[in-house]
Amino acid sequence: MSRLQHTFEELKKRGEAALIPFITAGDPSPQRTLELIRTLAAAGADIIELGVPFSDPMADGPTIQAASERALAAGTTLTTVLDMVAQARRELQIPLVLMGYYNPVFRYGVERFARDAVAAGVDGLLLVDLPPEETNEVKPATAAAGLPLITLLAPTTPPERTKRLAAAAEGYIYYVSMTGVTGTQAVAPAAIRDVVVELRTLSPVPVAVGFGISTVADVQAVAEFADAVVVGSALVRIIGEHGSDEALLDKVAAFTESLKQGCKKNNSN
Amino acid sequence: MSYEYPDERGHFGQYGGRYVAETLMPALLELEAAYAEARNDPAFQKEIDYYLKNYVGRPSPLFFAERLTAELGGAKVYLKREDLNHTGAHKVNNTVGQILLARRMGKKKVIAETGAGQHGVATATVAALFGMECEVFMGTEDIRRQSLNVFRMKLLGAKVTGVTSGTATLKDAMNDALRHWVTHVRDTFYVIGTVAGPHPYPMMVRDFQAVIGTEAKEQILATEGRLPDAAVACIGGGSNAIGLFYPFIGDSEVGLLGVEAAGLGIETGKHAASLGAGSPGVLHGNKTSLLQDADGQIQHAHSISAGLDYPGVGPEHAHLHDIERACYVAVTDDEALAAFRKLTEIEGIIPALESAHAIAQVIKMAPAMSPDQIILVCLSGRGDKDINTVAQAMKVEL
Numbered sequence: 001m002s003r004l005q006h007t008f009e010e011l012k013k014r015g016e017a018a019l020i021p022f023i024t025a026g027d028p029s030p031q032r033t034l035e036l037i038r039t040l041a042a043a044g045a046d047i048i049e050l051g052v053p054f055s056d057p058m059a060d061g062p063t064i065q066a067a068s069e070r071a072l073a074a075g076t077t078l079t080t081v082l083d084m085v086a087q088a089r090r091e092l093q094i095p096l097v098l099m100g101y102y103n104p105v106f107r108y109g110v111e112r113f114a115r116d117a118v119a120a121g122v123d124g125l126l127l128v129d130l131p132p133e134e135t136n137e138v139k140p141a142t143a144a145a146g147l148p149l150i151t152l153l154a155p156t157t158p159p160e161r162t163k164r165l166a167a168a169a170e171g172y173i174y175y176v177s178m179t180g181v182t183g184t185q186a187v188a189p190a191a192i193r194d195v196v197v198e199l200r201t202l203s204p205v206p207v208a209v210g211f212g213i214s215t216v217a218d219v220q221a222v223a224e225f226a227d228a229v230v231v232g233s234a235l236v237r238i239i240g241e242h243g244s245d246e247a248l249l250d251k252v253a254a255f256t257e258s259l260k261q262g263c264k265k266n267n268s269n
Numbered sequence: 270m271s272y273e274y275p276d277e278r279g280h281f282g283q284y285g286g287r288y289v290a291e292t293l294m295p296a297l298l299e300l301e302a303a304y305a306e307a308r309n310d311p312a313f314q315k316e317i318d319y320y321l322k323n324y325v326g327r328p329s330p331l332f333f334a335e336r337l338t339a340e341l342g343g344a345k346v347y348l349k350r351e352d353l354n355h356t357g358a359h360k361v362n363n364t365v366g367q368i369l370l371a372r373r374m375g376k377k378k379v380i381a382e383t384g385a386g387q388h389g390v391a392t393a394t395v396a397a398l399f400g401m402e403c404e405v406f407m408g409t410e411d412i413r414r415q416s417l418n419v420f421r422m423k424l425l426g427a428k429v430t431g432v433t434s435g436t437a438t439l440k441d442a443m444n445d446a447l448r449h450w451v452t453h454v455r456d457t458f459y460v461i462g463t464v465a466g467p468h469p470y471p472m473m474v475r476d477f478q479a480v481i482g483t484e485a486k487e488q489i490l491a492t493e494g495r496l497p498d499a500a501v502a503c504i505g506g507g508s509n510a511i512g513l514f515y516p517f518i519g520d521s522e523v524g525l526l527g528v529e530a531a532g533l534g535i536e537t538g539k540h541a542a543s544l545g546a547g548s549p550g551v552l553h554g555n556k557t558s559l560l561q562d563a564d565g566q567i568q569h570a571h572s573i574s575a576g577l578d579y580p581g582v583g584p585e586h587a588h589l590h591d592i593e594r595a596c597y598v599a600v601t602d603d604e605a606l607a608a609f610r611k612l613t614e615i616e617g618i619i620p621a622l623e624s625a626h627a628i629a630q631v632i633k634m635a636p637a638m639s640p641d642q643i644i645l646v647c648l649s650g651r652g653d654k655d656i657n658t659v660a661q662a663m664k665v666e667l
Contacts (some may be wrong), residue, residue, distance in 0.1 A: 055566040056440065056552060058447045059290045065434060077564040102288055107565030128290045129551065133278065154292035156454060161295070164334055180452040264346045 017223035022232035024067035028243035044260030051102030114145035125229025183233025187212035188223035219262030237241030279468020284584035331488035344638035358650030360391035366477035371458035384439030385576035386418025388462030393427035463506025464583030467554030478512025505577035530572035531599035541570035576621035621650035
């Protein structure tokens with residue numbers, strides 16, 4: 001059983017939704033990222049999404065754009081991201097998923113990347129700008145390496161397409177809660193509840209919800225009907241404000257602990 | 270030669286495709302279906318033809334540049350006068366087509382990205398004609414360089430949104446236009462200005478711009494009784510170039526020559542030669558040739574011409590380059606400026622700085638050709654918008 005599967009099984013037994021914090025790898029520095037991964041894991045994160053910085057993050061709002069710029073300015077590359085994962089993996093079992101844009105992976109070489117990522121301890125790959133129409137150039141390599149390629153579904157995805165993509169999903173499904181970029185609007189849990197509930201019946205893998213989830217109340221509301229909740233910009237904002245402070249890790253730990261409280265379902269369904 | 274691109278999934282050889290977030294995929298599939306249907310509807314083509322003739326002023330003339338030809342002492346030079354179109358550039362050919370399609374699809378809002386401002390003006394113009402809401406994304410660096418076009422867009426009723434991220438030029442404007450589109454995809458039509466972006470844009474924009482080459486072919490046959498030896502056009506994203514080239518692709522005797530911006534010189538790293546000095550990669554929804562580093566981060570482009578200041582190029586050009594059907598060269602800022610002045614002085618035509626790159630290449634190649642040879646060059650736009658930039662380069666205070 002993979003680390004991802006194991007994590008979801010354990011959470012199911014405990015009646016909890018998974019908390020998936022997102023941070024940009026290398027923001028504000030590779031060393032700091034390692035400390036942040038340790039902090040997040042200790043404070044209750046169940047899975048961590050590590051953003052691979054890209055010069056032109058078209059699906060991201062200003063907060064994550066700025067984080068990408070900071071990480072690139074600190075010299076982060078896809079190779080150094082894999083190094084960060086390998087270092088974290090020596091001491092931690094928490095699933096680590098890389099999330100980013102296709103070009104850095106394409107340049108690295110898809111086959112070499114899939115092998116190196118699994119060797120470093122990466123548990124899943126999420127490429128924002130690689131829709132199912134183009135995955136045939138990546139799937140053979142990720143399948144051969146045993147690296148789940150996570151499927152994104154959006155509120156604009158029509159029902160037939162949703163059914164087809166959900167049935168073929170690997171790792172988990174990332175349901176984008178709204179039309180928009182990251183970190184600019186608040187999620188409306190009531191509006192997506194039915195879709196997510198239905199998605200869980202269509203999918204062989206768990207369903208995570210992301211975009212616009214920034215408060216404990218948001219987490220609590222979404223955790224009622226989703227398998228996992230992704231919090232990105234709200235956390236990245238703290239890193240942006242306190243990147244060089246002594247207080248950074250304490251602030252991140254406190255925020256993560258509070259979010260995790262929201263994942264504990266009162267009426268598990 | 271048989272040339273049938275793109276394939277049904279929008280690929281030109283290894284390039285093209287649809288590399289966008291899932292949120293946009295349904296909109297692209299909807300657009301693809303709507304365009305496929307419109308493309309086969311004679312009434313849609315008739316509507317486009319009506320506006321191209323009566324609103325844009327097509328066909329644009331093919332002008333024999335007699336004095337330039339005499340001075341260069343080689344091949345005959347013919348200018349395809351896209352600068353005489355309404356709004357002053359070839360861009361309007363495409364915006365008429367896309368906005369008519371948007372209307373057909375029932376969309377009431379359009380957005381666009383712009384570099385030099387020509388595409389922004391062309392979009393704002395046609396949006397005004399049809400009473401549609403229009404927002405144009407433009408890098409703040411370009412807003413500074415192209416203040417005249419910014420004011421034109423505002424007069425036309427468009428909202429101009431400044432983009433400060435990255436280099437604050439065309440690439441960043443396209444990022445923000447895509448971000449806006451993903452947020453408002455349900456009621457907004459994105460009018461892309463060049464032959465780049467996700468499928469079906471590269472194909473659709475090519476089809477709308479192919480009127481340039483189709484007319485030019487008829488005109489040169491009527492005037493000279495034969496096809497040209499070379500067709501030359503400048504390339505940023507490459508829409509005027511593909512418009513000129515496409516109808517000639519099957520005519521193997523016609524050399525196709527695209528002219529990229531070498532900026533301060535390829536060796537300085539400050540240029541926009543995405544084909545000459547780029548490598549395959551994925552940006553703005555398509556796989557193409559890009560200026561990027563070894564880690565796949567997109568590099569900054571540089572050109573004195575805002576319309577060429579882009580680190581990518583349309584995927585069909587990358588394919589034509591790979592199969593060696595078209596040839597791509599680059600000319601520097603200085604060469605383009607010299608050509609700008611030359612055409613102005615001896616033909617009385619002030620070209621856009623973009624188009625001046627194509628003229629600069631003609632100045633280089635014509636003398637080595639024989640007087641019975643013919644060069645067809647696309648004069649893609651007029652240069653009024655560039656007067657401030659040129660004055661600054663000449664150190665003249667206006």
